[in-house]
Amino acid sequence: MAYKHTATSDGVYAQLKEQILHLELPPGAAISEIETAEKYSISRTPVRDAFKRLEREGLLEIRPHIGTFISLIDLNAVSDVLYIREVLEFSVLSDLSRMYDKSQDLRIRLILQAQKELLDSDMPIEELSRAFINSDNEFHTALFDAAGKKNIIKFLYEYNSQYERFRTFINFNGKDDLTKLYEAHVEIWNCITTQDLDGLNACINHHLYDGFSSSSDVISKCPEYFTKIR
Amino acid sequence: MAYKHTATSDGVYAQLKEQILHLELPPGAAISEIETAEKYSISRTPVRDAFKRLEREGLLEIRPHIGTFISLIDLNAVSDVLYIREVLEFSVLSDLSRMYDKSQDLRIRLILQAQKELLDSDMPIEELSRAFINSDNEFHTALFDAAGKKNIIKFLYEYNSQYERFRTFINFNGKDDLTKLYEAHVEIWNCITTQDLDGLNACINHHLYDGFSSSSDVISKCPEYFTKIR
């Protein structure tokens, strides 16, 4: 992993992944190797490499001799990622709370400030949502980093493609959800700096699951995007 | 993932992975596509697929136009996996402890019994070690399953190739370590059935880290197998 791959294969991988996560390539849609190759004016080989990689991340479903399809959003996988995040995040942030010193405060506050400014801006909701999700990831990464657990969140991010896609799906809903996220961030940071572990636990729980539970009506708008529930 | 791939690519992947995890292909060794292809009497294409997959799991390092090498054992990655396992396992087993009912007891005790019999047998240490590690994984899988969190441990297993390899490395050491693992298993199960959460926490901690801390002298026997420590 320390050494670069060729840009061709990596390029189509990155572009396809972004399109899938942003639902521009909708769940269930067919996508063929040769078609993609022609679109990018390259051969099938690097496309195949990218496809295989995306399949392992659960974003594509390759059915040999039949076709390749954008995978449906697997709510079970999303639920699993949420559980893992909840547990790991509480553990790491508890550690951080115990070792917290004021020198870390500025960096976090800057991120929070940026999020507030995003919410006050008048971007179109799609653009705002993307920008805010990026900032959200930045916030959580900064927290893990402050706790000396940078690698742990890298691990999480490699596995949460399904969750990212789900989040994109429900966040197009409106600005209110994003505002709630921001407020939760502020509260989480307050709990950490005041070493309120019980409050922290409750916060993380809410923060992660909130959008999830209030989303069943959103899901029903596009049921064909999702796998059947367990 | 629900659909099979072709057997050719999957086959070499599985075989190579086993050889790497069992250290038959030692860390740092070179391994070439064409050589491997000839060995299995297939073309480079399925070999390349397998290589790419192993690279993403951190078991190979592909350096374009230079060569492909069995990756060194990354103790940082091992340490991260241990942390994640500790946190997740304590959380899941705490849940299990709260919801424990006696119908689950038999299955676990059978696994423990099998482990005891393994230890009492007179297998050669290498074979014993492999068999015990398999049984160890079975034990932990059964626990997660009993807690209704089967997917969570699948998640873990996909990420712990580095850890598995490390374990193979230190367990060739002798029977004592395996005996300790067995005793820890018994104690963990006792803690769960008696709902002793504090004891459980301590157990898991010991269980995971024990072999790790006592292994620095073992590591020094083959320093060329490991990456530099953080």
Place this chain on the structure above:
DNA sequence: TGTCAATGACTTGCATACCAGAAAATAAAA
């Protein structure tokens, strides 16, 4: 009209040839 087999148009998996980059070996020059 209804049934079933043949056919053709797709798909991805695999084999092979060629390309580009890197390193080592060789040859030429100081």
Place this chain on the structure above:
DNA sequence: TTTTATTTTCTGGTATGCAAGTCATTGACA
């Protein structure tokens, strides 16, 4: 002898053709 070009020979990356599997259409036959 030492140093510097140059060439040779590795490597993996890419392009492409063929093989094999799947499905929908079609046409023959009952």
